[in-house]
Amino acid sequence: MSAKVRAFLFNFLCFGALFILIRLGILCFFPNLPYLIIFAITGVLAIVLSPRFAAYEDEGKEVLLMRWIFLKGIRQF
Numbered sequence: 001m002s003a004k005v006r007a008f009l010f011n012f013l014c015f016g017a018l019f020i021l022i023r024l025g026i027l028c029f030f031p032n033l034p035y036l037i038i039f040a041i042t043g044v045l046a047i048v049l050s051p052r053f054a055a056y057e058d059e060g061k062e063v064l065l066m067r068w069i070f071l072k073g074i075r076q077f
Contacts, residue, residue, distance in 0.1 A: 003055035003062035010053040010066075019046040 023042045026033070051068035064077040 003064045007053040007055040007064055011050070014053075015046050015050045018050050019043065022046055022049075
């Protein structure tokens with residue numbers, strides 16, 4: 001599996017996991033909110049809080065990078 005595919009899958013899985021967790025948390029604390037507002041708030045928070053994965057090629061070797069709001073700098077895998 002190439003680094004670009006792994007970056008795409010990691011982005012998708014992290015966003016999906018955060019989306020579900022935030023949605024369940026909002027539903028637990030605010031059960032009477034309309035679903036459209038819950039989905040909008042959850043989507044924005046998941047986009048902001050999820051880590052970003054990227055792939056690039058360095059001297060013929062594929063490198064996977066991660067940047068996250070809670071970590072300082074860029075992590076290389």
